[in-house]
Amino acid sequence: MEQAYEISGRWRGFYEQDGRRHGISMEVAQRGSGFVGQMRDEDTVLSSGAEVPAVDGAGDVGSAVTVEQMSVLPEFSVVEGDVDGARVAFDKRYQGTHSITAWVDEEAEARFDIFDHRVRYEGQLDADGRGIRGTWHIAGQAAGADHAGTPDASGAFVLFRQ
Numbered sequence: 001m002e003q004a005y006e007i008s009g010r011w012r013g014f015y016e017q018d019g020r021r022h023g024i025s026m027e028v029a030q031r032g033s034g035f036v037g038q039m040r041d042e043d044t045v046l047s048s049g050a051e052v053p054a055v056d057g058a059g060d061v062g063s064a065v066t067v068e069q070m071s072v073l074p075e076f077s078v079v080e081g082d083v084d085g086a087r088v089a090f091d092k093r094y095q096g097t098h099s100i101t102a103w104v105d106e107e108a109e110a111r112f113d114i115f116d117h118r119v120r121y122e123g124q125l126d127a128d129g130r131g132i133r134g135t136w137h138i139a140g141q142a143a144g145a146d147h148a149g150t151p152d153a154s155g156a157f158v159l160f161r162q
Contacts, residue, residue, distance in 0.1 A: 005083055005129045006030055013159035015136055018048050026079060026159060033084060039077040039092055046071045065105050072099045073117075081121070088132050092119040121157060132159045 008030045014021040028037030047070045054062040074096030081090020098117040102110050123134020137154040 003085065003129075005086060005088075005125050007035060007083055007088065007125070007129070007132075007161075010162040011132070011159040012162050013132075013157065015157040016155040017046070017153065022046070024157070024159070025162075028079060030083065033082045035079075035081055035083065035090070037079045039079050041073055041075055041077070044073045044075050046073070067102060067104055068106070069100060069102045074098065077119075079121075083125075086125040086127075087122075088125060088134070089120075089122045092121060092136075093117070123157065123159075130161045133157070 008028060011026040011028070012024070014023050016022075023042030024039055025042075026037060026039040028035045047068070049066060049068040051064040051066050054065045074094045076096075077092045077094045079090045079092050081088065094117040098114040100112055100114070104110075118138070120137045120139075121134060122137075123132045125132055134157060135154055136157050138152065140152040
């Protein structure tokens, strides 16, 4: 018979994105196999930059341009998920607007807001139930009239019981 895990309590760790670790803390209450709680992101302003090939309206590729991006996240999220044996899966739903601003060659600026920003976490508890390791995933946003769209994103996360 598989061991039943109880994950109620406080957890602290990080997620990895764009080669950097970002601190997170979580407090959850479990009832049966389900749990609910709150997560806090320590880093709420994230920036990145890259050189990418320029593409004109005809689809022709030109010289590289520099794209800088700044992302501002709400500090708090609601989490809801379940525990099945050692498997832990939950959705993190940010409480507020996630804003992204991008600059191309320090000239053109684009900004869009994500009002229902969700992240899916799936991981495994360590044998002693004191750590969770796994991956997070954000489904990309389709391009629309008010923004250029975003690609899927994913990475690793680790949480330890406090």
